[in-house]
Each structure stands twice: as structure tokens, then as C-alpha cells.
Amino acid sequence: xxxxxxxxxxxxxxxxxxxxxxxxxxxxxxxxxxxxxxxxxxxxxxxxxxxxxxxxxxxxxxxxxxxxxxxxxxxxxxxxxxxxxxxxxxxxxxxxxxxxxxxxxxxxxxxxxxxxxxxxxxxxxxxxxxxxxxxxxxxxxxxxxxxxxxxxxxxxxxxxxxxxxxxxxxxxxxxxxxxxxxxxxxxxxxxxxxxxxxxxxxxxxxxxxxxxxxxxxxxxxxxxxxxxxxxxxxxxxxxxxxxxxxxxxxxxxxxxxxxxxxxxxxxxxxxxxxxxxxxxxxxxxxxxxxxxxxxxxxxxxxxxxxx
Numbered sequence: 001x002x003x004x005x006x007x008x009x010x011x012x013x014x015x016x017x018x019x020x021x022x023x024x025x026x027x028x029x030x031x032x033x034x035x036x037x038x039x040x041x042x043x044x045x046x047x048x049x050x051x052x053x054x055x056x057x058x059x060x061x062x063x064x065x066x067x068x069x070x071x072x073x074x075x076x077x078x079x080x081x082x083x084x085x086x087x088x089x090x091x092x093x094x095x096x097x098x099x100x101x102x103x104x105x106x107x108x109x110x111x112x113x114x115x116x117x118x119x120x121x122x123x124x125x126x127x128x129x130x131x132x133x134x135x136x137x138x139x140x141x142x143x144x145x146x147x148x149x150x151x152x153x154x155x156x157x158x159x160x161x162x163x164x165x166x167x168x169x170x171x172x173x174x175x176x177x178x179x180x181x182x183x184x185x186x187x188x189x190x191x192x193x194x195x196x197x198x199x200x201x202x203x204x205x206x207x208x209x210x211x212x213x214x215x216x217x218x219x220x221x222x223x224x225x226x227x228x229x230x231x232x233x234x235x236x237x238x239x240x241x242x243x244x245x246x247x248x249x250x251x252x253x254x255x256x257x258x259x260x261x262x263x264x265x266x267x268x269x270x271x272x273x274x275x276x277x278x279x280x281x282x283x284x285x286x287x288x289x290x291x292x293x294x295x296x297x298x299x300x301x302x303x304x305x306x307x
Contacts, residue, residue: 033059034060036054036059039056040073042071043068043069044059044068045066051066072104072110078100080173081097081099081126083176084097084129086130086133087130088137088141089135089137092138092181094138096129096175097172098125098152098172100171102121102167103166103168104165105165110164111164114162114163117165121160128156132151149169149171149172152170153167156170
């Protein structure tokens with residue numbers, strides 16, 4: 001079987017060539033269409049020179065002349081740097097690692113401002129951290145994280161403006177002092193805890209003693225008030241009793257006065273009272289001074305009876 005050879009002069013060969021040319025043109029045209037996603041930018045160069053910065057959307061470049069030199073994300077990024085050896089003002093060497101949150105604000109400066117910007121930020125943060133810690137003592141370093149973070153952020157943000165980078169936040173991730181310092185700090189913390197424990201116990205005992213004393217004081221006050229109230233009530237009762245006796249005596253005297261009792265009757269009542277006294281257990285008998293009058297009265301009563 002003889003193979004069929006298509007030449008460019010034949011109609012079929014011309015069609016194939018045209019189709020191939022069209023396909024190449026379409027492929028080149030499609031490759032020149034670029035879509036920039038959200039939160040991203042493309043740096044476009046023309047013949048090796050910066051041409052423009054593509055923002056989010058659809059863009060078309062000139063084939064074989066324009067090219068996308070760099071794709072840059074505008075999202076906030078995190079750079080976690082390895083621990084750095086720093087020396088405090090009181091000559092204590094420690095390891096500190098930092099975390100930096102940054103964002104690209106100017107893609108052109110980020111692309112052409114400095115070579116390997118992240119490495120530059122890491123070295124700049126290390127030198128800045130050494131300068132700041134060198135002015136602080138160990139205790140200040142351990143308790144001044146916020147101050148160190150703020151100063152580092154200000155210095156790094158100012159330095160990275162020329163690179164199109166915005167440093168949003170700087171954090172000291174770990175502060176690792178030497179082992180002997182850690183042991184001394186643990187002992188100090190233990191001593192502080194024991195001290196606070198003793199202080200709390202002493203304060204508790206003091207509070208308990210105060211409460212007991214206050215309770216005893218209140219109890220004594222209540223007992224005194226109760227005794228005072230009882231005495232007042234007893235005195236009031238005695239006064240009422242005396243008043244009642246006096247009122248009864250006054251009524252009795254008034255009744256005697258009203259019935260017109262004479263001296264003879266009063267003398268007889270006195271003898272009856274004297275008789276009751278004589279029958280008692282008392283060893284002493286008080287005889288009234290008018291006993292003779294009473295005896296005379298008795299004699300008179302006897303004479304009257306005989307007659």
C-alpha cells in the first residue's frame with residue numbers, strides 16, 4: 001500500500017498548516033491572559049525593566065516582551081526566628097526567640113528594595129534585640145516583655161519602610177536564662193511561696209484571734225446588759241412591792257380612822273401583837289414604853305367586869 005504524502009501545495013496541507021498556526025496564536029494569546037487573585041499582586045517587567053504592578057483582576061501582557069517577574073501575597077505573614085544569644089546589662093547571657101508579624105504594603109519596594117528581605121528582617125531583629133536587652137538587667141528583661149515588644153516593633157517598622165514592609169507586631173516567644181540562673185530563680189520563687197504561706201497563716205491566726213476577742217467582748221457586753229436589765233427589773237419590782245405595801249398600810253390606817261378606833265382598841269391590838277411576839281423563837285423581846293398604861297388599862301377592864 002502506497003502512503004499518501006500531503007504537500008503544502010495541496011489544499012489539505014494548506015488547511016493543516018493554517019490550523020496549526022491558529023492553534024499556536026491562540027495558545028500564545030491565552031498564555032498572555034493572567035488573572036490576579038484576591039490579596040495578591042504581580043510585578044510585571046518589560047524587557048527586564050519594571051513596567052507595572054497588576055492588582056486583583058484580569059490582565060493581558062504583550063507576548064515575548066512582558067513577563068511576570070514576581071508574585072507577591074498581600075496577606076499578613078508570620079516569621080518565627082531561631083533563638084538569639086543576648087547579654088543583659090548585668091552580664092547574664094540568655095537565649096531569646098522572637099516572632100514577627102509583617103505585611104507587604106509596597107510590592108515594588110519589596111521586589112527591588114532589598115535582596116532576601118526576610119533574612120534582612122531576621123538579622124535586624126537580632127541586632128535590635130541585643131541593643132535593647134543590653135540596656136536592661138535580668139529582672140527587667142523578665143518583667144518587661146511589653147516594653148521590649150513595643151520598642152522592637154517601632155525600630156523594625158521604621159527600618160522596613162524602605163523595603164515596602166509593615167511590621168505589625170513583635171513578640172518574644174521564649175526567654176531562656178542559663179540553668180544556674182533558673183535554679184536560683186526556682187529557689188527564690190520557693191522562698192517567696194513559703195513566705196507568702198507563713199504570712200497568710202499568721203494573718204489567719206490574727207484574724208481568728210480578733211474574731212474570738214470581738215466575740216468575747218460582745219458576749220461580755222450582752223451579759224452586762226442582761227445583768228443591768230435584770231437589776232433594773234428587780235429594783236422596779238421591789239419599788240412596786242414597797243409602793244403596794246405603803247398603799248395597803250395607808251388604806252388600813254384610813255380604814256381605822258374611818259371606823260373611829262379609840263386608844264383602848266389600839267392598846268388591845270398592841271397586846272395581841274406582843275403576845276404573838278412572845279410566842280416566837282426570838283430570844284429578845286422589846287417591850288413598849290407605854291406598857292404601864294396598857295397594864296392600867298387591863299386593871300380597869302377587870303374592875304369593870306367585877307362590878
